[in-house]
Amino acid sequence: MNTEEKGLGSWTEREREELLELGHALFACPELGFQEVKSARILEDFFEKNGISFEKGLSVTGIKASIGKKGGYHIALVADMDALEVRDGENAYPFHSCGHSIQTAVMACVLKRLKERGIAEKTGGQVSFIAAPAEEFIDFETRAKLKEEGKIRYFSGKQDMISKGVFDDVDCVISMHINGDSGGPLFDINSTLAxxxxxxxxxxxxxxxxxxxxxxxxxxxxxxxxxxxxxxxxxxxxxxxxxxxxxxxxxxxxxxxxxxxxxxxxxxxxxxxxxxxxxxxxxxxxxxxxxxxxxxxxxxxxxxxTGYMPFAQSQEITEVVHRQMLELCREDQIVKNVVSGASGDIGDLGYLIPAVQFGFSGAEGRIHSAVFSVGDEENAYFRTARVAEKTVEAILSDPSLQVKNPDFQKKKEFYLREWLGENRE
Ligand SMILES: [Zn+2]
Ligand SMILES: [Zn+2]
Missing domain, CATH: 3.30.70.360 (Alpha-Beta Plaits)
Structure with missing residues (x-):
């Protein structure tokens, strides 16, 4: 099997090891929303070690690490940080059963690769890794307390970050989410969320x-x-x-x-x-x-x-993502246009900024249960990394793919006022 077939691309063995190490370290420290302190520390160490500047403590635990020049087309690689609480008999404990540790590790390593390959400099673009706390809509008591203390304004990490302007300079969003067992189709694209x-x-x-x-x-x-x-x-x-x-x-x-x-x-x-x-x-x-x-x-x-907005994916970016996937797998291994009853706060981001969240398989056991694990690391970590990296590269290299939302300011005002109810509080 050549390296392309394995989804390895030009990733070295050391880079592969580093991604798995980061993924395993994050998987081993599941923390509930707005409490992702150890996970944030792991990511901060990673960026420090790799000489990438970052802001931390955004909406309590969030991180924004950036490469490239301000003012260039700006792509955000957005990942969730939080774990869920699962139950095993009488015991309830935090556990990464929604696979958020995978997205975070992959996107962080993709940013590092893009930096080392000088992609932002070559294209004049900018890329940020944004780790968002608290995607799962749970644990309201803790969040109500944080709100009282003035640390957060909203119960979802992305909503809180949007309200604080973290995404104001972002032109488009690329994200991913585990969405299936190993053995099935490898990816899904253009699904909607309720x-x-x-x-x-x-x-x-x-x-x-x-x-x-x-x-x-x-x-x-x-x-x-x-x-x-x-x-x-x-x-x-x-x-x-x-x-x-x-x-x-x-x-x-x-x-x-x-x-x-x-x-x-x-x-x-x-x-x-x-x-x-x-x-x-x-x-x-x-x-x-x-x-x-x-x-x-x-x-x-x-x-x-307030809950989460429905999610409609950017058609333009979906096409770019789709092309990268076809470098790694067959058309029939990609599921398309699923209308899902699930929800996520990526819906809120997608309302404001062109965004994709492609799905990937590789889970073993059931998502959101106590028996979740990563069965297919090749797909969950490496093919996804390759898709994200190549998508960024393709968009930054071709201005005709650089979609923007010209109505961002108007939509954000509506969003804050009518959806988050900013003036009602
Ligand atoms: Zn979940
Ligand atoms: Zn999730």
Whole structure:
């Protein structure tokens, strides 16, 4: 087998070892969002050792390492830093079961290779590695505390970094995510991710004796129950391509059987495939629960938590990525255009800046479970590195591939105001 077939490209044995060492070191120190202190230290040491300047402590633990001249076309290699919490019987512990340690190691080593090969100097471009904390939407208590202390403004790393201007000078984003077991197709391109928002509705009625005087009370559960029906009917009001998913749960309904319930709480995610459908569904939901409550004389309060935007990939960059993949594998080993029900904060970035997140296989066990491992290191680390490196090189070498978002400022203003609700806080 020649080196090209192995996906080795011109990577030396030492470079391959270094990438695996970094990947294994990061995999061995899983940390939850905004607490990726040891992982950040490992990356900082890596850039120090390789003479690459970087900013650290961005949104608590994030890192931005850059090569090339400011003002040139600027590509960001974006990777997630955080782990998940998994459960094994009674024990819960942080674990890299979403493969974020792989993306981080690969993108860091790709930046180092690009520097050593002088790609930024040769082309007049700029490349940054941006490690973002807290992609997984979990552990709200810790994040609420960090918010109170003024360390973060938003619960997702990329949202917080966007609000602090970390991406303001970036022209396009290249990222990757593990997405399948070893043995299957090697890559996927141009998949979409759903967007979501979180709704919590508090129905407030009036308690009274359920036998002697129910008419003196107002049953909060009746309001919630009517709203559950209304929400189910809402699913008919958007077309199938909207990908609307609504799964409300009654998370609390206090009281005992001889008391008319005073309060009931309904919570749900609302998911949809495009921002327009998601915002429309959010409005319909609010109208539905408010009026179901009103119909029975029950007060409602809606508490909104911002989720992630739907993700649509840049077609132009996808084409470049696709061409690099075909240097390494056959067309039928690349899955295309999957409409995924999963979400990620790459959706928020993709709304503002042309972005791709190509998928790669190589997992063993199940993603997001306690039995996850990397089975195919050749694909997970080396072919992906090659795709990312060659994509950057191709874009920087050909100005016709250098897409930008001319509406960045306008879109960012809308994003901060309407999506993150900056002025509502
Ligand atoms: Zn995940
Ligand atoms: Zn993930």
């Amino acid at each position: 967007g979501f928002m979180v709704k919590k509705v508090i129905f407030r009625g009036k308690a009274s004796h359920s036998g002697a005087a129910p008419h003196l009370g107002r049953n909060a559960l009746h309001g919630a129950s009517l709203a559950m029906d209304g929400i189910a009917y809402l699913k008919d009001q958007l077309p199938p391509e909207a990908g609307l998913k609504l799964h409300p749960v009654l998370t609390s309904c206090g009281g005992t059987v001889n008391v008319i319930p005073e309060q009931a709480v309904l919570e749900t995610y609302i998911r949809a495939n495009t921002l327009e459908y998601l915002l429309e569904a959010g409005e319909k939901f609010d109208r539905c629960v408010t009026h179901c409550g009103e119909a029975l004389g029950i007060e409602t309060e809606i508490i909104n938590t």
